[in-house]
Amino acid sequence: MVGTNWLDYEEMRRFTVNAKGVETLRMKQSRFVRMVALLISFADSRGYEMSFGPAFTSQGHVEGSLHFLRLAIDLNVFREGKYMKVHGDYNDLGDFWESIGGIWGGRWGDDNHFSLGYMGRR
Ligand SMILES: [Zn+2]
Numbered sequence: 001m002v003g004t005n006w007l008d009y010e011e012m013r014r015f016t017v018n019a020k021g022v023e024t025l026r027m028k029q030s031r032f033v034r035m036v037a038l039l040i041s042f043a044d045s046r047g048y049e050m051s052f053g054p055a056f057t058s059q060g061h062v063e064g065s066l067h068f069l070r071l072a073i074d075l076n077v078f079r080e081g082k083y084m085k086v087h088g089d090y091n092d093l094g095d096f097w098e099s100i101g102g103i104w105g106g107r108w109g110d111d112n113h114f115s116l117g118y119m120g121r122r
Contacts, residue, residue, distance in 0.1 A: 016030070029069070032070070035097075035102055038100055042093070050077050053076050054074050064121050066121055069118060072113060072116075073113075075093075077090065084111075090111040090112060097114050102114055103115045103116065
């Protein structure tokens with residue numbers, strides 16, 4: 001990745017496969033981290049404040065959760081100092097996340113959940 005512009009999603013994507021053209025789980029986890037950086041940058045540029053909720057964890061989520069595979073994060077987002085808890089408040093963040101290949105929990109009512117799908121899991 002040295003010398004690449006990691007904020008360019010398409011460029012980032014090209015470098016996340018091994019010599020066999022396969023993106024391993026480990027590589028996917030690193031791509032996810034970069035995607036989260038893009039999401040944070042996007043949200044910050046639009047005036048949102050954030051705090052981290054769970055990213056990797058071994059408990060407290062539904063069976064099969066991508067939090068257990070380091071492929072999901074819950075971001076607490078604030079607008080004008082107030083925590084955004086109304087369904088719909090996260091729409092532009094969710095749209096951005098999906099535009100870079102992520103899966104957004106807002107599609108099933110878990111607005112602050114951002115993940116990268118893996119083997120059918122979200
Ligand atoms: Zn979550």
